[in-house]
Amino acid sequence: MDKVITALALAVILTGCTSTxxxxxxxxxxxxxxxxxxxxxxxxxxxxxxLETTIEKAAARQQHxxxxxxxxxxxxxxxxxxxxxxxxxxxxxxxxxxESAQYIDFLLTTRQGGTS
Amino acid sequence: xxxxxxxxxxFIAFALSACASQQATYDDSAFKQSDPAxxxxxxxxxxxxxxxxxxxxxxxxxxxxxxxxxxxxxxxxVDQTFKNNGLTVAQDIQAVPVAKLQEIFGAxxxxxxxxxxxxxxxxxxxxxxxxxxxxxxxxxxNGQQIWQGTATASSAxxxxxxNNSLVGLLIQAAVSQVFETVTDRGFDISxxxxxxxxxxxxxxxxxxxxxxxxxxxxxxxxxx
Numbered sequence: 106m107d108k109v110i111t112a113l114a115l116a117v118i119l120t121g122c123t124s125t126x127x128x129x130x131x132x133x134x135x136x137x138x139x140x141x142x143x144x145x146x147x148x149x150x151x152x153x154x155x156l157e158t159t160i161e162k163a164a165a166r167q168q169h170x171x172x173x174x175x176x177x178x179x180x181x182x183x184x185x186x187x188x189x190x191x192x193x194x195x196x197x198x199x200x201x202x203x204e205s206a207q208y209i210d211f212l213l214t215t216r217q218g219g220t221s
Numbered sequence: 222x223x224x225x226x227x228x229x230x231x232f233i234a235f236a237l238s239a240c241a242s243q244q245a246t247y248d249d250s251a252f253k254q255s256d257p258a259x260x261x262x263x264x265x266x267x268x269x270x271x272x273x274x275x276x277x278x279x280x281x282x283x284x285x286x287x288x289x290x291x292x293x294x295x296x297x298x299v300d301q302t303f304k305n306n307g308l309t310v311a312q313d314i315q316a317v318p319v320a321k322l323q324e325i326f327g328a329x330x331x332x333x334x335x336x337x338x339x340x341x342x343x344x345x346x347x348x349x350x351x352x353x354x355x356x357x358x359x360x361x362x363n364g365q366q367i368w369q370g371t372a373t374a375s376s377a378x379x380x381x382x383x384n385n386s387l388v389g390l391l392i393q394a395a396v397s398q399v400f401e402t403v404t405d406r407g408f409d410i411s412x413x414x415x416x417x418x419x420x421x422x423x424x425x426x427x428x429x430x431x432x433x434x435x436x437x438x439x440x441x442x443x444x445x
C-alpha cells in the first residue's frame with residue numbers, strides 16, 4: 106500500500122505539472138505579420154531581414170521554426186521581385202510542413218506568391 | 222507511519238488540485254471524430270470600430286494553434302490570396318463555400334473568428350484594454366462545426382496575472398527595435414485572448430493536434 110502511494114506521488118510529481126517546452130521558435134514572426142498587415146511602418150526589406158534573423162536564431166537554438174515563417178518570407182521575396190528566393194522559401198515551407206503542399210503548389214502554379 | 226501516509230495522500234491531493242483546471246470541459250466528440258491536422262485561419266469579422274483589430278488578432282492566433290499541434294496556414298499569405306481573388310471583406314471571405322476553401326488550401330478545418338470588442342476604453346480614471354473574441358472551427362470536408370468558443374482578455378483583470386501570462390507568451394518574442402513602433406497594448410492583449418480562446422491547454426479550447434506530444438495522451442491516460 107505504501108509503495109503504491111509513494112509511486113502515485115512520484116507519478117504526480119513527474120507528470121502532473123510539467124510545463125512542456127514550446128514546439129516551435131517564433132522570434133519576430135508575429136510582429137512581422139502584424140507590421141505586414143498594417144503596412145507602411147516597417148519596410149518589406151526590414152521584414153525580410155527580421156524573418157531571416159528569426160530563422161537563423163531558431164537554427165542556433167536547435168528549435169523547430171514555426172509554421173508559416175518560410176511561407177511569409179517567400180511572399181515578401183516575391184513582393185521585392187526576387188522570384189527565385191520566393192520559390193525557394195515556399196518550397197521550404199512545404200518540405201517542413203507537408204500539410205501545406207496543396208496550397209503551396211497552388212501558389213507556385215498560379216504564381217500568386219506575391220503581387221504578380 | 223500513518224502520519225507519513227496521510228502526509229503523502231494530502232500531498233497528492235494538493236498536487237492534483239493545483240494542476241487541475243477548474244473549468245468544465247465540453248462535448249469534444251465531433252472534434253475528435255473530425256481529427257483535424259491543419260487549420261486555416263480566415264480573416265476575422267470585425268464588430269468593433271478599430272480597423273487594426275483583425276490584423277492584430279490574425280497575427281496572434283496562429284501561435285496557440287501551432288503550439289497545440291496543428292499546422293497553421295501562413296495568415297499573411299492566406300490574406301493575400303483572398304485579395305488576389307478579389308475578396309477583401311471578411312464577411313465575404315467567411316461566406317466562401319467550404320468546398321472551395323478545401324480545394325485551394327487543402328486544409329482540414331477553418332477557423333471563423335468574430336471580434337466582439339477590441340481596444341481601450343476609459344472607465345472614470347483608469348484605462349482598460351480589452352479584447353473579446355468568439356470563434357468556431359469548421360470541418361472543410363463536410364462543413365460541420367466541430368468546436369466553438371468565446372474568450373476575453375483585459376489589461377484590467379488582476380494586473381499581476383496578466384503581466385505573468387504575457388511574460389510567458391512573449392518570452393521568446395522579445396520585440397526587436399524595428400518593430401517597437403508597430404506593437405501596442407491591444408496586440409499584447411490579443412495574444413492573451415487568442416491563447417485563452419484556442420489553446421489546447423485550456424479545457425474550453427481545442428484538443429491537441431497530431432504535431433503535439435500531447436496528442437491523444439488524454440485518452441491514453443484515462444484508459445489505464
